[in-house]
Amino acid sequence: MIFVTVGAQMPFDRLVRTVDTWAADRRRSDVFAQIGPTQWRPGHIQWASFLEPAEFRQRMNDASAIVAHAGMGSIITALQFGKPIVVMPRRGDLRETRNDHQIATARRLVEMGRVHAAFDEDELMAALDQIDEMASGEVIRDCASDELIGAIRDFIHAR
Amino acid sequence: MSARATNRKRRVVAIASGGGHWVQLLRLRPAFDGCDVTYVTVSEAYGADVLGERLRVINDATRWNKIGLVKMAAKIGWIMLRTRPDVVVTTGAAPGYFAIRIGKVLGARTIWLDSVANVEQLSLSGQRVGKHADLWLTQWRHLAGGSMDNWKENNARIDGRDARPTVQSRASAGPICCGSVL
Numbered sequence: 001m002i003f004v005t006v007g008a009q010m011p012f013d014r015l016v017r018t019v020d021t022w023a024a025d026r027r028r029s030d031v032f033a034q035i036g037p038t039q040w041r042p043g044h045i046q047w048a049s050f051l052e053p054a055e056f057r058q059r060m061n062d063a064s065a066i067v068a069h070a071g072m073g074s075i076i077t078a079l080q081f082g083k084p085i086v087v088m089p090r091r092g093d094l095r096e097t098r099n100d101h102q103i104a105t106a107r108r109l110v111e112m113g114r115v116h117a118a119f120d121e122d123e124l125m126a127a128l129d130q131i132d133e134m135a136s137g138e139v140i141r142d143c144a145s146d147e148l149i150g151a152i153r154d155f156i157h158a159r
Numbered sequence: 160m161s162a163r164a165t166n167r168k169r170r171v172v173a174i175a176s177g178g179g180h181w182v183q184l185l186r187l188r189p190a191f192d193g194c195d196v197t198y199v200t201v202s203e204a205y206g207a208d209v210l211g212e213r214l215r216v217i218n219d220a221t222r223w224n225k226i227g228l229v230k231m232a233a234k235i236g237w238i239m240l241r242t243r244p245d246v247v248v249t250t251g252a253a254p255g256y257f258a259i260r261i262g263k264v265l266g267a268r269t270i271w272l273d274s275v276a277n278v279e280q281l282s283l284s285g286q287r288v289g290k291h292a293d294l295w296l297t298q299w300r301h302l303a304g305g306s307m308d309n310w311k312e313n314n315a316r317i318d319g320r321d322a323r324p325t326v327q328s329r330a331s332a333g334p335i336c337c338g339s340v341l
Contacts (some may be wrong), residue, residue: 072179148338152190
């Protein structure tokens with residue numbers, strides 16, 4: 001299964017529509033999308049508006065790959081399960097989110113080798129064609145860096 | 160009486176809005192080992208992430224919903240009065256802003272950790288509340304205006320007088336970076 005998520009807060013028609021078009025073209029029946037408040041309704045893929053956290057995690061765990069907006073909740077959860085992830089950042093000028101921070105996030109995480117990114121619909125179509133060959137990433141540990149944990153612990157226990 | 164004087168567990172309020180903010184807060188959990196933690200977020204559904212721990216739920220609101228923000232601030236105020244935390248830790252956004260402002264009034268020490276999603280500039284709420292936090296953190300070195308050494312030096316110097324570091328010294332320096340949730 002390919003699991004698609006756009007978070008719960010804002011619609012993201014471009015991503016959902018592109019994945020649906022791709023799945024219809026390629027006759028893929030193994031795509032499930034959590035589309036949040038997206039108004040546009042997929043015609044081909046399976047979907048739900050919202051998932052409870054337990055089901056969200058289960059679907060992540062069962063997926064072979066993840067397609068998501070460039071939100072950190074989606075990205076970190078995918079990395080914790082060691083799944084390959086393709087992100088398409090939301091654009092500020094299209095009011096998909098308040099500014100272009102997702103574009104910057106996606107660029108940085110690509111540099112760090114954490115995610116694959118598609119910056120428009122054509123790139124997303126191309127990435128989807130590659131998605132079955134994408135290797136699983138390393139599973140990241142379930143907590144922050146030792147440096148950050150240590151700094152916060154020290155602060156909490158400082159006099 | 161301070162936690163140190165009575166030897167009781169440190170009381171920590173760990174608070175964040177949903178989605179990425181909450182996911183990042185959860186990745187700090189080992190830092191709370193041995194503390195009496197109250198988690199605060201915007202949905203009961205997140206209780207599954209902190210089974211067996213205390214969770215308080217508040218309404219969600221963004222800066223475009225003034226009535227929602229007032230309600231949120233009131234709920235956080237009530238939770239803070241009931242909990243009386245020694246330390247407030249937040250990854251944002253609006254709930255973290257209120258928790259730090261209210262926490263300071265109640266004498267708590269406060270940590271603002273700017274979301275890792277803020278790569279090019281600090282979050283809006285972080286820019287507003289960072290200078291009020293006792294420890295203001297970014298997860299990106301290029302956004303840091305201070306260093307942990309400065310903070311430790313400052314802390315050590317003032318610890319000698321048994322007072323907290325001054326807000327001004329860190330506000331001028333901006334946030335510091337000491338690692339990330341990734």
